[in-house]
Amino acid sequence: MTVWRWxxxxxxxxxxxxxxxxxxxxxxxxxxxxxxxxxxxxxPKDVGDFTLTNQDGQPFRLSDLRGKVALxxxxxxxxxxxxxxxxxxxxxxxxxxxxxxxxxAFVFVSVDGERDTPERLTNYVRAxxxxxxxLTGDDAALRPIARDFGVFYQxxxxxxxxADYLVDHTASTFVIDQQGRLRLVFPYGTDPAAxxxxxxxxx
Amino acid sequence: xxxxxxxxxxxxxxxxxxxxxxxxxEKATPTATPTSPALSVxxxxxRATIQQMAGAEQSDTAAGMAGHDMGGMSDQEPxxxxxxxxxxxxxxxxxxxxxxxxxxxxxxxxAVEIHETTVDENDVMRMRPIEAIEVPARGSxxxxxxxxxxxxxxxxxxLNPGDTVTLTLTFASGATLDVTAEVRALE
Numbered sequence: 001m002t003v004w005r006w007x008x009x010x011x012x013x014x015x016x017x018x019x020x021x022x023x024x025x026x027x028x029x030x031x032x033x034x035x036x037x038x039x040x041x042x043x044p045k046d047v048g049d050f051t052l053t054n055q056d057g058q059p060f061r062l063s064d065l066r067g068k069v070a071l072x073x074x075x076x077x078x079x080x081x082x083x084x085x086x087x088x089x090x091x092x093x094x095x096x097x098x099x100x101x102x103x104x105a106f107v108f109v110s111v112d113g114e115r116d117t118p119e120r121l122t123n124y125v126r127a128x129x130x131x132x133x134x135l136t137g138d139d140a141a142l143r144p145i146a147r148d149f150g151v152f153y154q155x156x157x158x159x160x161x162x163a164d165y166l167v168d169h170t171a172s173t174f175v176i177d178q179q180g181r182l183r184l185v186f187p188y189g190t191d192p193a194a195x196x197x198x199x200x201x202x203x
Numbered sequence: 204x205x206x207x208x209x210x211x212x213x214x215x216x217x218x219x220x221x222x223x224x225x226x227x228x229e230k231a232t233p234t235a236t237p238t239s240p241a242l243s244v245x246x247x248x249x250r251a252t253i254q255q256m257a258g259a260e261q262s263d264t265a266a267g268m269a270g271h272d273m274g275g276m277s278d279q280e281p282x283x284x285x286x287x288x289x290x291x292x293x294x295x296x297x298x299x300x301x302x303x304x305x306x307x308x309x310x311x312x313x314a315v316e317i318h319e320t321t322v323d324e325n326d327v328m329r330m331r332p333i334e335a336i337e338v339p340a341r342g343s344x345x346x347x348x349x350x351x352x353x354x355x356x357x358x359x360x361x362l363n364p365g366d367t368v369t370l371t372l373t374f375a376s377g378a379t380l381d382v383t384a385e386v387r388a389l390e
Contacts, residue, residue, distance in 0.1 A: 077253060080287035080355075081320045082328045084250060084389050085348045120283065127253045127389050152327050161332040162314035162356050163285075171328035187326045189349065 036198050037190045044181035047148035052109065052141060055121040055134035062180055069183075069202050070105040071195075072174040074151045076112035077124045078163070082171050082188060083108075087128045090173075092192040093199075094129060103203060109145070110136040111153035111169045149174050149182060177202055241296025242338070242374065247384035249355070252284040252362045284358035287318075288370060288384050292336075293343040301335040302344075304373035305353045311368055313357025320349055335375065364388045 047062070054060040071090060075083035090106045097104060108125055110116035113136050116124075121134030146153060153169040171188035173195070183202065186195055294300055305315045320330045336351050338344050346352050353370065362368065366386040373379050 078283070078285050079330070080250060080285050081318075081330060081348050081352055082322070084253075088389055115283070124253045127251075152325070156329075156331070158332050160334075161316055163316075163354075166330050168327060168329040170326055171322055172326045188322050188328065 036194050038184050038186040038194070038198055040184055040198070041182055044177055044179075044183045045148075047176070047180065047182050048144060049180070050141070050145050052135040052137040052145075053118055055118050055125055057118040060133070060135055062176070065105050065107075065176065066180055067178050068105045069103055069178060069199055070107055070176040072107045072109060072149065072176060073171075074109045074111050074146070074149070074153065074169055075171075076110050076167050076169070077116050077120055078112065079167070084128075086171065086173065086188065087125075087132070089190075089192050089195075090132065091128050093195050096192055096196045097199070100200070100203075104199060105133060106131070107133045107135060109142075110134070111142065111146075111151075112155075112167050113138045113142060150185075175199065175202075241294055241298075242300060242378055242380055243293045243295070244372070244380060244382045245291050245293065247288065247290035247370070247382045248387045249288045249362060249368050249384045250286045251364050251386050251388050252286050252358055253389070284361070286355050286358055286362060287348070287352035288355060288368070289346045289348065289352055290382065290384065291343055291345045292338050292372070294338045294340060297340050298376070299340045300338045300378065301375040302338060302372055303335045303375050306371050306373075307355060307368060310359055312355040312359065314355075315370070316354045316356065317351070318354040319351050322349065338374070362386045 049061055049063045051059050051061050071093065073083070073086050073090070075086065077083070087108060094101045094104070094106065106129065108121070110121065116134075116136045118134075118136060121136055125132040125134040142153075145151075151170040151172075151174075153167055155165045155167055157165045173186040173188075173190065174182060175184035175186070175198075177183040184198055186198075288305075292302060302317065305317060307315050316332050317334070317336060318330055319333045319336075320328060322328050332354075333351075336344055336346070344351070355368075364386055368384045368386065370382045370384055371379055372382060
């Protein structure tokens with residue numbers, strides 16, 4: 001089993017950006033507004049263009065989203081807990097965006113390409129919103145994407161479970177800006193209203 | 204509190220007595236289930252399985268999906284449907300107990316397990332089977348997304364909002380508890 005430790009890189013970036021943000025904000029000494037949750041990457045981080053397969057079985061490139069802000073979540077459809085919770089939150093984000101919803105794409109990337117076929121993804125993303133995008137691909141396709149986003153994923157099998165395997169994975173929501181760069185990262189469970197507030201600052 | 208407990212015991216005894224009397228009329232419900240007056244469950248729910256919306260919106264199905272059975276998976280293989288059950292387990296007794304098992308009947312799920320989800324400081328989510336969930340004396344434990352859940356694997360049919368699922372919980376004390384969980388939408 002291979003363990004991807006790219007999240008270590010991500011943590012370093014996050015800490016660095018937090019430190020930089022702290023330096024920059026200390027000047028005026030006035031009362032500061034409650035900081036919104038999530039980490040702003042400034043400057044944004046370049047991520048390589050990639051091609052995965054969408055829920056219709058068609059190739060889908062990151063660059064297809066150019067001009068839109070995109071929310072990315074990495075998960076798998078056999079996940080009963082964090083993944084549907086986050087997609088339900090995406091749905092709330094979309095509702096809160098109102099007329100601006102068209103500016104934002106919502107993308108679920110499977111970290112379980114073996115079981116998450118396009119057909120299965122169709123059912124999954126449509127259960128939340130027919131416009132949500134589901135992407136899947138094999139491990140070789142996913143690996144560089146995970147590295148660029150700072151996503152960790154790892155298959156785990158347990159003797160005592162009837163599940164063939166479970167997948168540990170990063171549960172953060174990643175925001176790609178209109179130029180295809182990684183701009184914001186929200187921890188699992190971030191209030192959809194806070195996500196919307198930060199998204200609105202991107203346009 | 205003592206009065207309440209006595210009262211509760213009285214009620215339980217009465218219920219037991221009544222159910223013993225009317226045992227033959229009670230559909231085919233097994234009456235042998237030992238119950239514990241100390242344990243109870245509230246707010247039990249099960250997340251709808253993911254196939255539920257597909258059938259409802261079949262009319263605007265993408266062309267690429269034509270011919271695919273949107274209603275469910277084939278019978279030969281594991282259905283691939285999984286879901287979680289969530290609830291609050293309360294223990295009014297003086298002794299702690301532990302939830303050590305759950306079952307839902309083969310017509311509902313191929314396997315039922317107790318799982319815990321944790322999210323670490325790097326925001327990495329891990330879900331793993333666990334042996335038991337502690338239910339503290341005079342306290343409660345909540346099974347909720349991002350924490351404990353009862354995992355239903357190889358679910359045999361679509362679980363749609365409004366359906367109910369009956370789960371039998373087994374505790375270390377020997378007590379069992381039948382729980383009716385309401386199926387809730389994904390959002």
